[in-house]
Structure formats: C-alpha cells, structure tokens
Amino acid sequence: MTVEPMGVMPVIKDLVVDQTLFWDKVRQVSPWLQPEGEEPEAEYLAPNSDMTHLAGVMSCIMCGACVSDCTVLEMDENFIGPAALAKAYRFAADPRDAEDSSRLAELSEYGGIWDCTRCYECVEVCPKDVAPMDRIMALRDRAMEHGYDKTYGPRHTDAFEESVAHSGWLDELRLPIKTFGIFNFPALMSMAPVGLRAFLRGKLPPIFHRPVPGVKKVRQLVKSVKDQQQEE
Amino acid sequence: MKYAFFPGCVSRGGCPELYPAAVKVCHRLGFELDELQERGATCTGAGVLQEKNQFLGDVFNARTFAMAEQLDLPLMTICSTCQGVMSQANKRLKDDPDYLARVNGHLAPEGLEYKGTAQPRHLLWILIEDVGIEKLKTFVIQPLSNLRVAPFYGCYIIRPSDALEIKLHPEREDSLERVMEALGAEVVDFPGKTRCCGFPILTINEKNSVSMVAKHTSDAKDLGADAMVTPCPLCHLNLDGFQPKAMQQAQRDINIPIIHLPQLLGLAMGFDPKEMGLSRHIISAKRVLSKIGVPA
Known part of the structure; x- marks a missing residue:
C-alpha cells in the first residue's frame, strides 16, 4: 500500500496539502439555506418525508477525498468539483430553499454540472456514501426540467435520448451535429478534421442509420414509460 | 460455449x-x-x-x-x-x-x-472466468513478445466496484494485464490506466477532454509503451481519434497506437492485421506490427 498526499491540491509538506481550493469551491455554491417570505418565529420547518432523501448527501464530512481523485479537477481548476456540487444539490433539492432556480442556472454554466465526466471516481472513494456524481446527475435532470437546456451538455442528452427512442440505438453521426446545432458552423468546422480523418480510414459511423429490428416495439415501450411518467 | x-x-x-x-x-x-x-x-x-x-x-x-x-x-x-x-x-x-x-x-x-x-x-472477464488463462495461451500462434503495451480499462469496467462485483471477482481488477501477459506482451503499468479518457465531455468541454487524452497517451509513451490496449471503444474513439488534437494542444509528439482488446487477441492468434481492422485507426498501428514481426 502506498500512502500519498491528496491529489489536485498543492502539497505544503509531507502529507499536508493546501485545501484552499476545496473550501473556495464549497463557498462558490452558497452553501446555506436561502428561504423566502417572512422569517418564522422558530425554525424553518419541512416535513420529514421531504428531507429524508437528503440524509445521504448531508453525511458529507468535507474530507476532500472526492476532490483529490476527481479526473476533471486534475485537468482544470475551473471545475466546481464533486464535493461542492454535492453540497449545491443539498440546498437546490431542499424544499425550504427559494433559490433553486438561480442555483441551477449558475451551476449550468461553464465549469459546472455539465463538465463532470461521469467517471465514478468520487463515488468510489467517498467514505460516507454521499455519491457526489449521482447528485451531479440529479442536478442535470433538475436543471433541464427548469429549462436550462440550451448549452451543449443538455442538448447532447436530449439528442441522445431522441436517437435511442426513435431507432433503438445511437446515431453517432448525427449526435454531434444535433448537439452543436446544424447552423453552428464554427463548432462543426472544428470537428471537421477529425471527421475527415475518420472518413479516410473508413472509420465513420453508417451514413444511413437503420433502426434496430422491430423498432416499433421499442417506440411503444418508450411511449408506455413516458405516459406513465407524465401521469405521475 | x-x-x-x-x-x-x-x-x-x-x-x-x-x-x-x-x-x-x-x-x-x-x-x-x-x-x-x-x-x-x-x-x-x-x-x-x-x-x-x-x-x-x-x-x-x-x-x-x-x-x-x-x-x-x-x-x-x-x-x-x-x-x-x-x-x-x-x-x-x-x-x-x-x-x-x-x-x-x-x-x-x-x-x-x-x-x-x-x-x-x-469478453475480458469471460476470457478469465470461462476460458481461463492457461487455455487462452493455447490459442496463441504469434506471441506478442517484444511488444510493450499499456493497459487502459475505461471507467465503467472498474467503477462503481459494487455494481461490477469486483469484490466477488477480484480477478477482474487486473484482468487486462493478465490477458496481455498470456498473449506474450510486456505490460507497461501506468497510473492513468483506470482514469477517464475524457470522451463523455468531448462535445461539452473539448479542451478538458483532449487534455485527458494528452496526459494518458503521453504518460504511456514516456514509460516506453509501444501501444495502449483498451476493452472500451469509447476510450478508443478519444485516445485514437483525438490524439492528433492532443498533440497539437500539448505541443509534443505522441503517436501511440490504441488497440482494441479483440484486435490484440487477434494478432496473437495469427489473424491478418487487415482482418482485425488495424488499418482503420487514426494513429497508425504499423509500429505494433513491425514490433511483433508481422508485415503491415
């Protein structure tokens, strides 16, 4: 077994690292309740049933293990990171918080929830089962529901779902085009050299994307699931 | 079977x-x-x-x-x-x-x-759990001796370990290295083997995604690997397809071939490189073929 100082953060001495980055990220997400309306005489109350799903994320002990192993923070300090995003979820999903929409708007910006690679490092190393990545995915879902769905991240998710629900499998050729937008020439042109190299090597996905056999059954299945979800 | x-x-x-x-x-x-x-x-x-x-x-x-x-x-x-x-x-x-x-x-x-x-x-786990390493060795016609290969797993075959039942099947943790050794290749161990290739954020934050490609391919190259092998085609897409951009971004030469696990098996089993589709890579695999003495 090797004992090493934590990653991402600069080493001060031996195993001691400077955790400024960790705390700066946590502060960045305004980690406190922001309720609205008149202040109650005692506590802001919420029914137990609305709070139990937050018990997991509230067990975070701020140890920084997830930040230490985050594959994105290793490359880019601008990423808010797993610990702070889990904390952001804790407040965005709190029924007493009135700022959930503005929180989600901020978190949808560059360096926020869509920059996570979904690599599961944070889930694996967390000693308290906070599962930061799962919270980031839940924030993505909430952000899309609140209408923050115009950046490349949500556009990619929407295009992916549309492709799989329509043909049963992924149309890899059209996915980046739909993500960037067909008239987004700068983004498409930046991908052109990669596409051209792939084409010359015979490595492009099929131009004519055929649905899986019996795709009607898949479409019926999608309808059945979505109808039920709408009812709920 | x-x-x-x-x-x-x-x-x-x-x-x-x-x-x-x-x-x-x-x-x-x-x-x-x-x-x-x-x-x-x-x-x-x-x-x-x-x-x-x-x-x-x-x-x-x-x-x-x-x-x-x-x-x-x-x-x-x-x-x-x-x-x-x-x-x-x-x-x-x-x-x-x-x-x-x-x-x-x-x-x-x-x-x-x-x-x-x-x-x-x-397939990687099936090779170990159903075929067995000793039996796998009997299929090797062209041992990959002289070939130094760095493993690259892909996040989702490593984490989350409870869903993948790694504790129940500890052999899954170093399965790729064991298969590579059975084929006669020399394993180049490197810290990036279980990290992220960056593919999931390619259309969202290309710079970070390509930084990951640059880091892992450079590390493998600097440790003396002739190639990297992966059981994940998404990792392949990024590490191979975006390696030219990674070289541009990192301003250095990398040019390390990225081989799919079945292709590595196929080469050791004596299949023609063309049959294994090795000519379809963005980073040429010719160097791998010359190392094992197979005409391109």
Missing part, C-alpha cells in the same frame, strides 16, 4: 473495426454468438440517457436481460461502457423487487419478463 452477444452501438458505429474483430476472435475461441441487437435489443443508454431518464434506461436494459434469459444464454458485452451501465441497471433491478415489478409492467405487452438472473459480462 454459446453467448447472448451484445455488441453495443459504437462497435458498429464509430469503431466499425471492433465488431468484425471481436466476432472473428470469439469464433476462434469456439464461442457461438446469438446477437441480441439482431433481435431488437436497444442501446444501454451509455449513462447519458440515465442523466435524464434513468427509469427508461433501466427498462431498456431489463428488456435486453429478459431476451438473454429467454434464450437461456450468458450475456456477453465488448464495451466497458455497456458493461458498466448494464451492471448498474442490473443492481437496481435485483436490489428492489417492487422496482423490478414496475419495470416488468412495461415489458409485459411484448411477452417479456426479467426474472433477475442475467449476469452481463465483458
């Missing part, structure tokens, strides 16, 4: 060289394959669909599992991402009978029901 075979989208899409290579290698190993996507099985959702609609993803995967159950065949994948997403879905379905019943409610009109017995497994 017969398997319900789930090739995934990328092995027939962005990495069209992977599907035929995997099928040829499986046939050489004596596997019979019943292809589930020919029976209408869908994409796993790749973790992307799950961001928006995890339930729909679980319904899709339960449907695939039910198809394998109906055939009474073990389920084989050839993609780390398919493997991970299926394992995670399977855990949710098996852990909660009420949830499974809800999912099955949607499968019933098609005459399908998932009973919870499927065990999706990657």
